[in-house]
Amino acid sequence: MQPLDLYATIEEYLDFNEEVTHLYETIAELALEKEPKTLIDIGCGQGDFCNIIIHNNVDTLGVDLSEKQIQIAQTKGINAKCIDIKDIKDNYDCATAVFDVINYIPKNHLKQFLTHSYNLLNQNGYFIFDVNSYYGFQEVAQGTLTIDLKDKFIAIDANFEDNCLFTDITLFTKDKSLYKKQYGTIEQFYHDKEDLSQTLQEIGFSIEKIIDFNLHSLEDSDKQIFICKKGTK
8 A cells, every 4th residue: 555545544543633624724715815716736635625615616626646535535526536737737726735745745856846736827826835844844743643443553653854754654453353554654855945935936936925834833833835826937
């Protein structure tokens, strides 16, 4: 099983619902302020963010590289596809990438990903996304979590080093008297705000605003939300 599919299997057992819903609602409000008629959510996961947008009468497509996540989204009635954004031919008034999506992109692929995102947009379209701050990686994301359920045991161990967060996920699932083990490692990458801003501007985006956001921490912002507008190259 691919690491992101393994994460999809355990996501419902992680106690992040309140925080993630707050992030979704915040970014949805920012996107809806732009009054888009069409929106594409990149890395849509199980479609919960798309569901907010759809209920505001915006024609919405969710895309993700995890087939398991897309299958779950489709059961919720979300228009969702397992497709790489470079293969999408349509254009949208707004694109979003919510809850760590940008941090899954390695530095050497980041400019290409952002260029594909730029090309998805209509002229004067908006790209709105969140990204983890250094504080968020160093002080919040690191650590160990175990979840002991009746028929499952989940162990998560996250370590941040060399600007990369390595999250080891182990899932034991009970099958009669035996346990089946599944294991995977997810990598996330820190992207410096200034470097990210420069790359966006080189591609042709203008940055309207960068918002400090507290997802898990009350001490310092563990995320930034970027609001970018497509200009003329």
